[in-house]
Amino acid sequence: MHQKLEEIVGYAQKKLGLNDYSLHEHTLYREKDIFNNTIYILSMEWTPNxxxxxxxxxxxxxxxxxxxKAVKRIVFVQNVTNADSAVYPxxxxxxxxxxxxxxxxLTFGxxxxxxxxxxxVLSFGAAVDNIPVAPPGTIHVEFNKDGQLCMFSIDGHFPEEDEISWEPFALTPDTYETTARKQCQLVEMPDEEQGKWLPVYGIEEVYLTNNGKGVIPFDAGLGSMVMNETVLTWDAPVNKAFSNVEVDFSTEAVLEQALINEPHPDTKPVSEQDVDACEETAVGFLRMVYPEDSGKWKLTGIYRSNGYLFAELWPAAGTSRVIKRKIKLIIDPGTYEAVNYIDNDRLLEMFGHLNKAAEAAISKEEAFSKLREHVEAEPVYVYDQEQGTYVMCGKLDCxxxxxxxxxxxxxxxxF
Known part of the structure; x- marks a missing residue:
């Protein structure tokens, strides 16, 4: 075993009270954090002697x-532990x-x-002086019936002081009402009890900056996403079947990669070449799988995940339903060939029996006047990718x- 691995294994055994255990197997894998840094994780399975x-x-x-050597996860299988109880709470x-x-x-509070x-069971969330952060960081702890710790996990980022743009929360109903009014949207929600789609006015959640002038979308955490609003068209279909290829989403790595801290492939920016090639690939895919749908789909965004390029396709016409049709096209980043896709049409089929929504009888203004007093703006520190820091925002919700x-x-x- 490599000296570095021996060092970590020995540290884990002592730190976590695994003196009566033997290392059974180990695996390396890598992930990417919100700062686009690569993190290598050593996963070990220990067996009681x-x-x-x-x-x-x-x-x-x-x-x-x-x-x-930071501990990320501890799980004792079937809630049985032989570890040194003095090490655990x-x-x-x-x-x-x-x-x-x-x-x-980390410091509580x-x-x-x-x-x-x-x-x-105890669950904790990342915070800045008792104010939540987004994207969230989580800590989860579980005990068995004998009061022994059987699971610990920590995920996400817990900001340090130098990563925070400090300021007191300043949003009031007067400062966020204009944005709340804009966020008031008419959507259709599935009502199984009445067997139909129900038209409802609601406030679309968003992070509002502390000065009340800017917004950060809830889905802004997808760091490598390049937004795109291109309607895809073609002159003729392609008389060829699309062949799905089994994709490997494994994040497993080898020791040589970890030793040199080789960057995760998802840390590479999505280039203009990637965007152009993915658009061409998306058109080719649609010509085969949905040949009669020219002009009915738009490419909304491209991002990297699990070593692949993903192109998101949405219906060009749009819909007010809360559950929307979407295709995720999985593309080989080396060849730009579409290898597989995920279509949520089967999810939508579950609601195919519901009757169409009735026409709205009240206006957006009437609806907002009834919702205004229920709108809330809770303080939250949100990571702003453009500024590279956590900024004070209000989570606008109702x-x-x-x-x-x-x-x-x-x-x-x-609902």
Missing amino acids: NTKESSPAGNAVVELNFHT SADKENVIEWIEELTD RQFLLIEDEED PYGIDAVTGELLLLGA
Whole structure:
């Protein structure tokens, strides 16, 4: 075993109280964070020395950052643990928080806060002085019936002080009403009870900057996405069947890549060449699979994921339904050939029995006048890719909607 691996394995065994365990197998994989950095993870499976090899109960699955040794995940299979109990906390909330602080070097309140406290389960979220952040960071801890820790995981980013653009929350109803009015949209929601699509006015969630002048969309976290609004057309179909190729979304890496910290392929920017080639590929794909749909689809965005280029295709005509048709075309970044695709048409077929929505009987202004008092702007620090820092925003949201036919106030969580 390579010296670097031996060092991490030995550290994990001591740090996590696995003295009565033996390393069974290990794997390296890599991921990309929101800053477009590559992170290598060493995943290890440990087997208790006193159990039969055929029984997985009590096995420990541990993941550590290959370069920093930061613990990312601990799972004891089937909630059975033979680890040194002195290393782990009791199920007491305060004890868990202290243990997390020691394990992660994070500070409770300043960098993470409690968001769920149930029997034997505690969940925490990334924070800045008790204010949530987006994209979210999460910490999850579970205990078995004997009060022993059986699972720990930490995902996402927990900002440091130098990554924050500090300012007090300044949004008030007066400053966010204009944006809230713009975000009031008429959508159609599936109503299984009435067997139809229901037209509802609701407030589309968005992050509003602290000065009340800018917005950051909820889906802005897809860092490599290049937006595109090109309607795809062609003169004639292609009389050829599209062949799906099995895609490999594995993030597994080899030691040589980790040692030199080779960049994840998804960290490479989407170039103009990529955009042009993907547009051409998308047209070729549609000519084969949807040959009669010239002008009915538009290319909305291109991004990298799991080593592939993804092209998102939406109906050009658009729809007000909350569940929209979408195709994700998977493209080989080396050849620009379409290798597979994901079409959510089967999901939409589940609602094919619903009757069409009735025409709206009230206006957007009437609906907003009823929603105005229920609109909220909760403080949240949002990562702004353009500025490269977390900025204070208000999460503009409203738990209610307005039935566009009757004017009735509806709790949207009921749908």
